Amino acid sequence: QQPVQSPQAVILREGEDAVINCSSSKALYSVHWYRQKHGEAPVFLMILLKGGEQKGHDKISASFNEKKQQSSLYLTASQLSYSGTYFCGTGHFKAAGNKLTFGGGTRVLVKP
Amino acid sequence: DVKVTQSSRYLVKRTGEKVFLECVQDMDHENMFWYRQDPGLGLRLIYFSYDVKMKEKGDIPEGYSVSREKKERFSLILESASTNQTSMYLCASQLMGGGNGYTFGSGTRLTVV
Structure with missing residues (x-):
């Protein structure tokens, strides 16, 4: 079952903050976050593992x-x-082939 | 610069044709994946492989098969293309181990007419 992301879309002004949530109906071992720009491949941002700490990447944290x-x-x-x-x-298993189930995505638009 | 390369950016095929989508990675990654991406549905896993000649079904394997004869290459095969397989197909690779992210290819936009 796919995790549920919320909100589906958010519009921000430069300098504002936002939170994107990802909820699963199954026990989690890992959570990955990716960003995809229009027409490009998704890019890995960070991974959080069960028992791990909050992560940060520039001013994006999880x-x-x-x-x-x-x-x-x-x-x-x-x-x-x-x-x-x-x-x-x-990801739900600590296994060699740790397949991921992706949420439906959250569209973020930052305006000047 | 590490890469996942998908052979075609755009592809148009006819209903009933056998279609091959190729993916090559140069990072010596053990794990490789095929996803399809549709608006509002996110990415859905078709098949994955964690070793040469090994494959496992993902969430939506019907109508697809895969081949991994060499570590660097993972092919997705549409046995008999149908219009509902029109989609963006993304290949990804991952270094084995739970703490590593995926590297995605740029995708192949397949249209079946």
Whole structure:
């Protein structure tokens, strides 16, 4: 079952903050976050593992709540380059072929 | 610069044709994946492979098969293309281990007419 992302879309002004949530109905081992710009391949942002800590990448950070089976991505002081569609991918097994199930995506538009 | 290369960016095929989508990675990654991407549905896993000649079904394998004869190459085969297989197809590779992200190719937009 696909994880559920919310919101489906968000419009920001440069410098504003946003939170994207990713919820799973199954126990999580890992959560990946990717950003895809129009016409391009998804680009890996970060991975959170069960028992791990909050991660950060420039002004983009993420948390992982094992009990709630969800992860949140935080866009802080957003920049124009943050525009794109963000996908979470959830992994449920610590196995060699750790396949991911992706959410439907959250479209982010940052305006000047 | 590490790469996942998909052989075609755009492809138009006729209903009933056998279609081959090729993916090559130069990173010596063990794991490779095929996803299809449709608006509003995100990325859905078709097949994946964690070793040469090994393959496992993903969430939507019907109408597809795969081949991995060499570590660097993972092919997706549409046995008899249908219009509902019109989609963007993304290949990805991953270094084995739970802490590594995927590297995606640029995708192949397939239209079946």
